[in-house]
Amino acid sequence: MSNDPQAPENELDPSLFEAPPMGEQERMVEAVLFASADPVTIKDLTARLPHGSDPTTALVHLEKRYEGRGVRLVRVGEAFAFRTAPDLSFLMRRETVETRKLSRAAIETLAIIAYHQPVTRAEIEEIRGVGVSRGTIDQLLEMEWIRIGRRRMTPGRPVTFVVTEGFLDHFSLESARDLPGLKELRAAGLLDNRPPPSGAETEGEAPSESEEGDLFDGDAALGSDAPDPPDGAR
Incomplete structure (x- = not known):
């Protein structure tokens, strides 16, 4: 009282x-x-x-x-x-598959953010080797798979990008630390198991661009495979 x-x-x-x-x-x-x-x-x-x-x-x-x-x-x-x-997710796939497709650029950008977060746009472009369009970033923001993080304490104070809880939920991850490594992806058949040619990356280094594009089927579908680490970050 x-x-x-x-x-x-x-x-x-x-x-x-x-x-x-x-x-x-x-x-x-x-x-x-x-x-x-x-x-x-x-x-x-x-x-x-x-x-x-x-x-x-x-x-x-x-x-x-x-x-x-x-x-x-x-x-x-x-x-x-x-x-x-x-183990029962296959029963729901038909009902939960969305028609929206991710472009290759969006797939690569999402993979880089997932494995390197927090990461700036300039850092994404440096890893990909090409520029990242505003449309690609906007698409991922609209899907609520990435969000804007803290600004870097560097000249220009650039914003960073990180994945969202929606991304983790979609791919059944508790945190970004649960993203698979190269060995797990190859064991699951998501990466080429052939040995890399001479001078190519070794275990723990960045996979090729062709490998990056194979990690998503392009559909925003429940149970889709997780992205490949574009620069070996684990």
Whole structure:
């Protein structure tokens, strides 16, 4: 109860009420995640749940409860969401494939940003060896797969680009650190397994331009393959 004698009688201190049982908190978190179109952060869950609730523990319990089910509780950056189990994603592909195509320039630019973030436009152009059009950057920004990061403390204060949680969610990644390396990509058949010619890059160095273009099928489709590291960053 408020100590202010002028405060309304119905103004109650939320700390006077006990938090709901953990089972009820799990149900609340589950409902919020199912109803949300976007991944939800612990901060958002804390704001929605009754005072004293522990959404972090509720998420741990939910994650265990959904193990082996058709949907799983996954972490997307700093947020959480329910997603189709990876081994069942083939059932959803027909429904989730979008018709939008990514140009080769957009594919290469996205791969460079993913593996080198934060990266400036000039650095992208240096890695690709050609200029990057404004349209390419705008397309990736419009798809919400990249966003503008912090400005570099260098002459001109250029902006940097980083991938978004939407990109991580689309490719089922918890963070950019989960992007595959060259060995994993070759093992999955996404890169040419033939040995490089004499003088070509070695393991850990940049793959050729032809390799970069093979990592996406050009469709913004759920379960698409992750981009190849254009400059060996891991």
